[in-house]
Amino acid sequence: xxxxxxxxxxxxxxxxxxxxxxxxxxxxxxxxxxxxxxxxxxxxxxxxxxxxxxxxxxxxxxxxxxxxxxxxxxxxxxxxxxxxxxxxxxxxxxxxxxxxxxxxxxxxxxxxxxxxxxxxxxxxxxxxxxxxxxx
Numbered sequence: 001x002x003x004x005x006x007x008x009x010x011x012x013x014x015x016x017x018x019x020x021x022x023x024x025x026x027x028x029x030x031x032x033x034x035x036x037x038x039x040x041x042x043x044x045x046x047x048x049x050x051x052x053x054x055x056x057x058x059x060x061x062x063x064x065x066x067x068x069x070x071x072x073x074x075x076x077x078x079x080x081x082x083x084x085x086x087x088x089x090x091x092x093x094x095x096x097x098x099x100x101x102x103x104x105x106x107x108x109x110x111x112x113x114x115x116x117x118x119x120x121x122x123x124x125x126x127x128x129x130x131x132x133x134x135x
Contacts, residue, residue, distance in 0.1 A: 012118075013093040015104055020095060034097040037113055042067060043088055062087035073114050075123055082126070087114070090122045 016036055024031055043057035064080040067087075075083065094116065095102040100109030105117035113119060 012103060016093045016095055019102075030097075034095060037094045037096045037101055039087065039090060039092045039113075044084070060088040060091075061085060067114075072112055078123070078126065086122060086126050087119070090119065092118055094118075 020034065020036060023034060039062070040057060040059075042062045043059065044061045044063045046054045046056045046058055048054050062084045064074065064084050064087075068074055078086070092103070092113075094106075094113060097109075100111065101113040101116055102109050103116055103118055105121075106115075110116045114123075
């Protein structure tokens with residue numbers, strides 16, 4: 001098994017699918033209550049000329065307005081445009097169960113996917129990078 005950092009560096013989908021399959025192998029009835037979460041579920045939806053959803057999304061741009069409407073813990077010190085690209089480009093897969101979000105960095109679950117250490121670390125890294133621009 002890979003280390004937690006390795007899972008968050010490209011193995012998250014395989015890890016989440018493996019954990020989900022193991023759970024369902026032993027508890028098949030859990031299928032209706034557990035699922036996978038994907039960062040791209042929050043990407044900005046692509047609309048056609050009439051404003052209808054095309055069924056696709058703008059890659060790597062998170063819908064911050066939607067996240068805010070859903071009560072997501074949006075950092076106040078990062079602009080919406082910056083946060084949209086930061087969250088959108090931090091592609092990740094995790095488990096959702098009983099209102100909580102689980103991955104290798106959050107084995108006990110987090111109330112929102114942005115509170116998982118994976119995303120907290122992405123946001124903290126962004127803050128550190130931007131604070132060093134003028135240093």
